[in-house]
Amino acid sequence: MQNRLETLESILDRLRSSIKKNGLKNSKQREEILCVLYKSGTHLSPEEIASEVKIKDKTTSISSVYRILSFLEKENFISALEADKSGRRYEIAAKEHHDHIICLHCGNIIEFVDPEIEERQVKVANKYNTKLISHNMKLFVLCEKCQKIK
Amino acid sequence: MQNRLETLESILDRLRSSIKKNGLKNSKQREEILCVLYKSGTHLSPEEIASEVKIKDKTTSISSVYRILSFLEKENFISALEADKSGRRYEIAAKEHHDHIICLHCGNIIEFVDPEIEERQVKVANKYNTKLISHNMKLFVLCEKCQKIK
DNA sequence: GTATCTGCAAATGCTTTGCACACCC
């Protein structure tokens, strides 16, 4: 798990402010999903999140999980990752920005940041007269273990 | 359109070899889809490819388009790009390797290569004791025109 | 001839939506 920049309590406070700001109402599911993602430290699929949340509240539905994930992503509490064709996975956004190394064989994910690449990306965008808003970089690799197996 | 490294005839020859090598049979649909992608010079969705192919042969089905696109991608004749949530888009692989700059506002796509970034990616993979197989990098930007509109 | 390729329609898998009831402010 990467270093957290913020405590869970602080994030939940921000969530409550965000809800108020948008004229919305509180719900235990929204907080619970954020807690699950904070505590897991990994990249979870909507289904995995749903089954985790269902441990506390069996009636939670997958559609609410999707609705809440969209909201949390829009408000920058979490971020999405498409590691493969099997759908999106989510992680808490309360970490430093990073990109992903994904093992093609076992699916394991490593997070990294390379300041030189980040810098070059801005320059490349400028070179084409565009304004960089965000980026998405995935390195597909064979991890240490999987290199040995093959 | 980016500079082609290879003529259409040369690509079709390679396709025929590849088909023979795999013990498969020729089909006009397979060649036609490759032609469409070669001639378009852009990034087409399966539906767009299908409607293009249907100009010549109205009975071509979308399922064959998907089947053929999978085959052509596996054999490295074309490559896929996921620009947004609306599904995959394909382009001919007979160009130099490149990554994509995508305008978040108008969806326009610019192709680019940055040797420094390419080099750093290999180093990053090595740093984590992994072996880089491929990568996927998309820069999301506002293009020149869309910056002015906003 | 026989195996592959095709078109069609049905199935799949992830995600979204409509609706009636539940819950927050």
Next chain:
DNA sequence: GGGTGTGCAAAGCATTTGCAGATAC
């Protein structure tokens, strides 16, 4: 109390698959 959130089931949408007939070698 009125609006927002939820669970459920149904719908959507891109993609895949099963099957019977068509086609290549």
